[in-house]
Amino acid sequence: MSESFIKKIISPEEMEKVAKDIYSLHEIDNEKYGHVLDLKHDHELIYKSLSHESLLIWNIHVWVHFNGEKYDSIFIGIIRKSEKFNKKMME
Numbered sequence: 344m345s346e347s348f349i350k351k352i353i354s355p356e357e358m359e360k361v362a363k364d365i366y367s368l369h370e371i372d373n374e375k376y377g378h379v380l381d382l383k384h385d386h387e388l389i390y391k392s393l394s395h396e397s398l399l400i401w402n403i404h405v406w407v408h409f410n411g412e413k414y415d416s417i418f419i420g421i422i423r424k425s426e427k428f429n430k431k432m433m434e
Contacts (some may be wrong), residue, residue, distance in 0.1 A: 345411035
């Protein structure tokens with residue numbers, strides 16, 4: 344039996360695996376639940392936008408849960424300067 348765990352993603356190769364595993368969840372969410380204005384998750388764009396090694400280490404923080412078989416949840420926090428507070432913050 345495989346162990347479940349949470350890990351920080353820091354490489355494009357790991358991000359690609361996460362994007363492929365999470366795609367099925369986005370597909371279900373897109374088809375069953377929908378979003379305002381019929382917006383849908385674009386897993387390919389998510390992967391392409393987040394898969395640069397420098398970004399994954401310094402600005403975009405991706406944490407995922409591995410359930411023993413595949414990645415099944417994701418948290419993405421982006422560090423950027425807040426116009427409101429003039430400080431770097433995670434959003």
